[in-house]
Amino acid sequence: MTTRRFARQSFDLVGALFTGLTGLATLLILAILAVILVYLVSLGGSQVSWHFLTGGTDADMFDAQKAGIFPMLIGTTARVMLMTLFVIPAGVTTAIYLTEYAQSTALLTRFIRAAVNNLAGVPSIVFGLFGVGFFISFVGGGLDTLSGSNEPHWGKPALLWASMTLAVMTLPVVIVATEEALRAIAPGLREASLALGATKLETVLKIVLPNALPGILTGGILAISRAAGEVAPILFTGAAYYLKDTPKSVTDQFMDLAYHIYVLATQSPNVELTRPILFGTVVVLLLLTFSLNLVAVLVRARIRRRMRAAH
Amino acid sequence: MGIRRGHKARPLEAVAEKAILSVALSTIGVVLLIFLFVGREAFPIFFGHVNSAAISEIKPLPVAELDKMTPAQVQAYLGLSAAEYKSMERDTLVSLMEVRLEAAQEGTTDRDAGLNTVSWRYLLGSHQWSDYDHPVYVWQPVSKIHKYNLVPLIVGSLKTTFVALLFAVPLAIAAAIYVSQLARPRWKEWLKPAIEMLSAVPSVVLGAFALLVMATVLQLIFGYQYRLNAFLAGIALGLASIPVIFSLAEDALTSVPRSYSQAALALGASRWAAAWQIVVPAAIPGLFAAIILGFGRCIGETMVVLIASGNAAILSPSLFDPTRTLTATIAAELGETVVGGHHYRMLFVLGTLLFIVTFLINAAGDVVMHRLKRNLEGK
Numbered sequence: 001m002t003t004r005r006f007a008r009q010s011f012d013l014v015g016a017l018f019t020g021l022t023g024l025a026t027l028l029i030l031a032i033l034a035v036i037l038v039y040l041v042s043l044g045g046s047q048v049s050w051h052f053l054t055g056g057t058d059a060d061m062f063d064a065q066k067a068g069i070f071p072m073l074i075g076t077t078a079r080v081m082l083m084t085l086f087v088i089p090a091g092v093t094t095a096i097y098l099t100e101y102a103q104s105t106a107l108l109t110r111f112i113r114a115a116v117n118n119l120a121g122v123p124s125i126v127f128g129l130f131g132v133g134f135f136i137s138f139v140g141g142g143l144d145t146l147s148g149s150n151e152p153h154w155g156k157p158a159l160l161w162a163s164m165t166l167a168v169m170t171l172p173v174v175i176v177a178t179e180e181a182l183r184a185i186a187p188g189l190r191e192a193s194l195a196l197g198a199t200k201l202e203t204v205l206k207i208v209l210p211n212a213l214p215g216i217l218t219g220g221i222l223a224i225s226r227a228a229g230e231v232a233p234i235l236f237t238g239a240a241y242y243l244k245d246t247p248k249s250v251t252d253q254f255m256d257l258a259y260h261i262y263v264l265a266t267q268s269p270n271v272e273l274t275r276p277i278l279f280g281t282v283v284v285l286l287l288l289t290f291s292l293n294l295v296a297v298l299v300r301a302r303i304r305r306r307m308r309a310a311h
Numbered sequence: 312m313g314i315r316r317g318h319k320a321r322p323l324e325a326v327a328e329k330a331i332l333s334v335a336l337s338t339i340g341v342v343l344l345i346f347l348f349v350g351r352e353a354f355p356i357f358f359g360h361v362n363s364a365a366i367s368e369i370k371p372l373p374v375a376e377l378d379k380m381t382p383a384q385v386q387a388y389l390g391l392s393a394a395e396y397k398s399m400e401r402d403t404l405v406s407l408m409e410v411r412l413e414a415a416q417e418g419t420t421d422r423d424a425g426l427n428t429v430s431w432r433y434l435l436g437s438h439q440w441s442d443y444d445h446p447v448y449v450w451q452p453v454s455k456i457h458k459y460n461l462v463p464l465i466v467g468s469l470k471t472t473f474v475a476l477l478f479a480v481p482l483a484i485a486a487a488i489y490v491s492q493l494a495r496p497r498w499k500e501w502l503k504p505a506i507e508m509l510s511a512v513p514s515v516v517l518g519a520f521a522l523l524v525m526a527t528v529l530q531l532i533f534g535y536q537y538r539l540n541a542f543l544a545g546i547a548l549g550l551a552s553i554p555v556i557f558s559l560a561e562d563a564l565t566s567v568p569r570s571y572s573q574a575a576l577a578l579g580a581s582r583w584a585a586a587w588q589i590v591v592p593a594a595i596p597g598l599f600a601a602i603i604l605g606f607g608r609c610i611g612e613t614m615v616v617l618i619a620s621g622n623a624a625i626l627s628p629s630l631f632d633p634t635r636t637l638t639a640t641i642a643a644e645l646g647e648t649v650v651g652g653h654h655y656r657m658l659f660v661l662g663t664l665l666f667i668v669t670f671l672i673n674a675a676g677d678v679v680m681h682r683l684k685r686n687l688e689g690k
Contacts, residue, residue, distance in 0.1 A: 119342060121604065175338075261515050261516065
């Protein structure tokens with residue numbers, strides 16, 4: 001056995017410095033976050049009015065007095081809602097497999113986990129390329145060939161393909177959050193259900209899933225929040241610079257809040273004049289992602305408390 | 312699992328289990344599909360089946376000839392595979408013919424017109440192009456001769472990532488140590504989610520903030536020449552990676568059993584000494600994994616660098632010059648390319664490279680995390 005010598009407890013300059021510096025780092029990060037938020041809100045807050053939220057782009061997209069972001073709000077809402085239709089069933093089922101059915105040591109389980117981790121690390125622009133190469137060219141182009149039309153109906157950027165691309169991207173978010181919720185359920189609950197004669201499937205559907213609902217909700221909310229702010233995956237799969245109309249079907253393109261910010265930041269015809277619209281849109285998007293995240297944090301805190309009580 | 316009951320619903324159970332398993336397996340399928348379908352467009356370049364030479368040996372033909380040619384002739388003329396030919400609309404073929412004709416007419420005067428610029432020699436090596444007076448590394452897929460050198464983009468990605476990590480790693484790890492080991496439990500409960508809120512700021516918003524606010528402030532402080540550069544993009548990128556690194560590092564530190572630090576405290580160690588001499592060394596693999604996954608996040612981030620890096624695909628060692636990354640190049644150029652053309656394929660080559668790099672980074676992070684878990688469980 002070797003003995004370690006520890007610094008003395010009495011007074012300790014190094015210790016105070018260590019605690020002080022790490023605390024300072026924490027404070028600095030929070031300060032940066034606060035500065036970003038306060039600054040952006042102070043710049044864009046005054047632009048956000050009822051007219052700005054409900055007005056369209058038909059008057060003039062680049063005139064701060066007239067422009068509204070209603071079509072972008074609709075586009076963003078449509079793409080994230082459509083996304084949840086795909087990602088929640090797939091993500092929740094995968095999480096159920098991983099916690100309820102899989103043997104944690106099996107090679108297959110490790111492969112699935114590795115795939116989920118990998119998916120979480122793939123750059124968002126690569127998802128964009130995947131959307132173009134797979135959904136638009138392969139699936140969409142294939143559907144066009146099957147239906148025998150000369151005009152591309154499916155094989156072009158569309159709301160549907162953007163949502164599916166985002167669903168693939170946010171799959172790990174839903175899986176991880178659902179898994180956490182499933183693990184927080186007391187094992188005794190499952191055992192009691194099985195002991196009463198319920199089958200495994202019945203236990204999962206009637207005991208485990210209802211109890212995990214808040215966690216599944218968290219996963220969905222986090223996925224929506226993540227997807228709402230993403231631009232790279234939708235750049236080439238469905239977002240449009242300007243459209244006269246809001247999308248009428250899933251094969252239409254759409255205007256989008258986050259994409260609008262990118263357009264105004266880089267391709268604005270007059271940077272000075274459109275700056276208020278840019279910051280106004282930023283404030284609306286931030287409001288969206290922050291409130292979603294806040295709800296997720298609160299639900300999560302409740303699940304964790306329950307987990308501590310259960311185990 | 313171990314309980315056997317003679318229940319009537321057995322067949323349904325088995326079907327349900329198979330169905331659930333197949334959905335779970337689809338996650339592996341998705342990763343394979345991404346590799347296949349991003350790679351599909353890139354493989355012809357990887358294996359040297361694409362020729363981007365502005366003039367080729369085949370005599371250029373007027374566009375009207377398209378209708379008189381057999382599919383085999385069109386394929387040979389445009390250098391397409393049978394599958395590619397089938398997947399293309401007539402309009403695409405016509406525009407490819409036009410591009411071919413134009414290139415042939417303009418390109419004949421240039422001594423570089425016969426070069427296949429998508430061969431590995433020009434993707435990685437320097438070359439003295441006809442409009443330069445010395446050999447250069449340059450990505451310039453415009454006009455008649457498309458220059459596709461990867462080196463400036465790779466260096467650009469590494470430069471911004473380097474700045475980002477230099478800024479983010481010390482801050483995030485220090486904060487993780489503070490939050491997990493030194494802060495009071497009551498503070499810890501809200502400090503962690505508060506810092507993680509940084510990830511609720513979308514990267515396009517960080518990019519816009521960097522472009523309109525940070526660029527001016529940092530230029531005032533450091534007095535460099537170009538408003539938008541690798542340094543600025545790196546700092547903004549650092550902000551995007553802080554929550555990732557912090558969150559993983561904090562998890563790693565918290566996963567070290569309480570008994571470790573309690574034993575040290577009982578032996579008379581102070582709080583910081585227990586944290587620094589016991590908990591941090593035990594969590595080193597996890598901290599390391601947090602850093603490499605942060606690296607992956609930085610390499611793959613698109614919008615921040617697209618907006619704030621200045622977008623100049625030139626090779627420069629200086630951190631204060633405008634720069635261009637792999638991700639930003641894809642985002643900026645894919646919209647202007649002809650589907651199936653060599654420029655389009657080159658952007659998929661960049662995507663494939665990014666996918667492979669992040670795949671390896673994730674695998675490495677996975678292995679390291681696994682090791683940490685095993686060490687802490689004492690197996």
